[in-house]
Amino acid sequence: MRSLILTALPLLFFFTSTLRAQDITVSGRVLSAADDLPLPGVSVQIEGTTTGTTTDADGNFSLSVAPGTVLVFTSIGYLRSEIQADANAPMTVLLQPDLEELESVVVVGYGTQKKENLTGAVATLDLSTKENQPLTNVSNALHGMPGLFVNLGNSMPGVDRATIRIRGVGTLNNSNPLVLVDGIEYSMDELNPADIESITVLKDASAAIYGSRAANGVILVTTKEGTERSQVTYNNYFGLQQPTTLPDAIWDPVVYMDLKNQAVLNSGKSSPEYSEKDMQEYINGMATDPITYPSNNWFDLALDNGFIQKHDLSASGGTEKVRYRVSLGYLDRDGIIIGPNNNERKYSLGINTTAQLGKRLEIGLTLNGYYRDYTQPSYSNDSYWNYLMRSLPIMPDRLEDGRYTHPWIRTTGRNNWEHPRMLALEGNDRKVVQRFLSTISATYQLPFDIRYHAKLGIDKYDGFRERFIPHMVKYHPKTGAPQNWNNPATAPRAYNDDFNDLNLHFYNTLSWERQFGGNHNLSLMAGSDYHNFESIGFGAQVTGFLDGSLTALDAGTERLSIGGSTTEDVLISYFGRVNYDYDERYLLEATVRYDGSSRFAPDHRWGFFPSVSAAWRIDKESFFGSSAFDLLKLRASIAALGNQAVSLYSYEPSVVLGENYNFGGQLAAGAAVNAYTDPTISWETTTTYNIGIDATMLGNRLSVTADVYNKRTTDILRTVNLPGQVGNLTGPKQNVGTVDNRGVELVLQYRNSVGDFNYDVHGNVSYNKNKVVDLNGEILYSDGTNLPTITREGDMMNAYYVLDAIGIFQTEEEVAAHAFQDNNTRPGYVKYRDVNGDNIINGDDRIVINASSIMPKYTYGFGLNLAYKGVALSADFQGIAGIKVYPRDNLALPFNNGAGATWEWATDSWTPENRDARLPIVTESTGEEGNFRDSDFWLKDGSYLRLKSLQLSYALPTSWLDQVKIKRLSVFVNAQNWITFSKYDDFDPEAIVNAASLYHYPMLKTFTGGINVTF
Secondary structure: OHHHHHHHHHHHHHHHHHHHHOOEEEEEEEEEOOOOOEOOOOEEEEOOOOOEEEOOOOOEEEEEEOOOOEEEEEOOOEOOEEEEOOOOOOEEEEEOEOHHHHOOEEEEOOEEEEHHHOOOOEEEEEHHHHOOOOOOOHHHHHOOOOOEEEEOOOOOOOOOOOEEEEOOOOOOOOOOOEEEEOOEEOOHHHOOHHHEEEEEEEOOHHHHHHHHHOOOOEEEEEEOOOOOOOEEEEEEEEEEEEEOOOOOEOOOHHHHHHHHHHHHHHOOOOOOOOOHHHHHHHHHHHOOOOOOOOOOOHHHHHEOOEEEEEEEEEEEEEOOOEEEEEEEEEEEEEOOEOOOOOEEEEEEEEEEEEEEEOOOEEEEEEEEEEEEEEEEOOOOHHHHHHHHOOOOOOOOOEOOOOOEEOOOOOOOOOOOOOOHHHHHHOOEEEEEEEEEEEEEEEEEEOHHHEEEEEEEEEEEEEEEEEEEEOOOEEEOOOOOOEEEOOOOOOOOEEEEEEEEEEEEEEEEEEEEEEEEOOOEEEEEEEEEEEEEEEEEEEEEEEEOOOOOOOOOHHHOOEEEEEEEEEEEEEEEEEEEEEEEEEOOOEEEEEEEEEEEEOOOOHHHOEEEEEEEEEEEEHHHOOOOOOOOEEEEEEEEEEEEEEEOOOOOOOOOOOEEEOOOEEEOOEEEOOEEEOEOOOOOOOOEEEEEEEEEEEEEEOOOOEEEEEEEEEEEEEOOEEEOOOOOOOOOOEOOEEEOOEEEEEEEEEEEEEEEEEOOEEEEEEEEEEEEEEEEEEOOOOOEEOOOOOOOEEEOOOOOOOEEEEEOEEEEOOOHHHHHHOOEOOOOOOOOOEEEOOOOOOOEOOHHHOEEEEEEOOOOOEEEEEEEEEEEOOEEEEEEEEEEEOOEEOOOOEOOEOOOOOOOOEOHHHHOEOEOOEOOOOEOOOOOOOOOOOOOOOEOOOOEEOOEEEEEEEEEEEEOOHHHHHHHOOOEEEEEEEEEEEEEEOOOOOOOHHHHOOOOOOOOOOOEEEEEEEEEEEO
């Protein structure tokens, strides 16, 4: 065998050398067929292999190949080209632009525009990039978009909807953006994410066509339509959910009792919380009686892994004249709280049909919405987390017979012990919601190329909440004596609440466009809107139940309360838009909108909101000779936008019942006006300025978008306080206040392919500076929050207003030499700066911290997508910076009103032997405010970077699937919120933005896997 190999090697070498000698060298140049400009970075590969090269900066290439080889030329933004190699002469390859990509359109107000012709600041999100991510609500898909602050403060199943702020906060009222689904106002979170095609965010003058409510930005949601190609798609995923972070609470009863005793003595009390006798009894009993002497970790007892599954089925198809898409979705979630009172079930339906009736008329019908059913503990979600964060390791769980129990040991502040298991399992609080948006639209081609479009939308919301709180009892573990958790006189009790909304929306437009002289393009659009919002609510409470077996209102005997309300709101608008461009080089857009709102008095009901924007396609100029740029566009815009965010009927006095009068010493029921009103209130106005640049380079591989903006909101609608001497009336809503938001946005993306390997790297960062310009001299403290904040002229909205902590006292002499703080101050206490020099620390020494409680200065996101043949890996990161959080109360501070503490107080607090400690001396945080005054000592950096999504998928080869008549089949795994980087690690930093406590459903990290299949 060895001799055979030695004989064959020379022959093999000769054979391969002969083949190599027959190779030919081909060279050439690749040009764009659109303008004959050279294309750098074009991939040139031998067909069926990964062997190849790329063109240089002048579009040239050279490659050694076998005769007859077919070369494949590919470049992002251009169609694939296959050409047989030719060594006789240099090759010239013309690549045709991929018009589907280059001329992609973007949804804008009442229509679409070519992406390259936009004159405004617009961000788009293709929901296919979020495929397979466990998105329970659409708003959660917007994390990381440029110019948006997306904050999910509550992950509870059924209500886990993100708060969205576009380019800062400019009002003291509702700052939510206007959301339109296929042109009709509707909640995006009432849609199935699988039914959405794209989301467009209008951030500057691009939003002005919706001027009446566009001051906070506009979000346009486009749902998926049917195509002529028939297909059926089924997608699913299954997964587990866990909290991202929970407080590092002390669950060792001995450590807890020792530290609590130390805190009590340090607070100046004469005796410890737990006597030596009780502690010794407890320690001895732990070995033999874990029920009476527990060592309970209540996070483990009351919480569990959550389970989530989702299934989506859709069918689409049609002909040239009729297209349809029908979808069904099902979401099933069990939350992390034990028991049945923390789950969600969603059933979604989506129907989208269009039909061409003759040459001129097209009609469309859609139906989108949810039926959802979710539960929470009977004492509400927030209350439950408050109780859980008050749990102690000495709290027993259940007796042997299953009855709930409570500690036998006395603890200050805990006269009636909460019991997380009992509160999770007993009673119920269930809400059922069905909400659907139905639309009918028609488009008719009139003479003279005029196009008429009309759409009617009906938004129907029906919600019913049924809540039952049974009589709850706990038992003494030693004596068996019962203790009522709630009052038998009011429990059991039942609540029923019914909510019914009917919103009607209608708009119609006339549009016309024409080209003149070959280079002049003009389009006109005019239209009107009508919106009617009607809301009806009804509620009742009943007690007097025999037991908890029957929960209907009729089973009770005593009516506690009954009430209801009806409101109606109308908005009418007229608008128009003009677009002009010369050779797609000089672009101009102007819009006007005239709005009338029933929220204002008749004489102040109408507002006028104009805008103008322009763009210059520098790359189309003859003097611009750079071949590296595929597009270079300069944009500028100015617009006036409106906001009617004021309560209904705020312009007229309201008579309130329940105001009693004294007649001859006897109280008689009556009514009165208890709030002053201003009949002259009208629209808030936001004037926005924007300058931007868009550039794509290197064969559309590299794209850059940069924007600089300034938003000024004037005539802010807010409650103006009145002195108590003026009849003790609540102040009126008035147009008083001016706020500025200035910022910069930068978006970058680079994408390329090398053979079968494709990659995409992208990122964005936004900076926003908020400043209150005018409040008519008024200062607002803790406005809209229970945090120590201030809103005043010259500072940002809701800036922190606290004492300046400058260290920890180390000696009695240092305490004596410093300004007076309080009588309990001693070594180990926090030292505050005497700002005004009066030698007394009080509220006059507070300082403004240049950080807001409601919005970050920086938002950013970045990610990558890698693909090789059927394997794909994607990662998306999202983060914020320049924001502070101020956690307080249970577990955020030690021993709050009978609650526990975290381990850092056992290891990192000041003692005479640990003078370099990070924390002050441990004390109770209730009634001993010395260490726990509002100060920057307790301000935490709320910045974070989160791996929002990490996904690995594999698409089976089509050659396999063709044999079983499957078009596409892929499997995937996904990790969401799995890694978070933050200096603050006691709780999830996103969950406590603008919150003073940890009483929140924590953020959840999710691990899922599933399949996608298309037939």
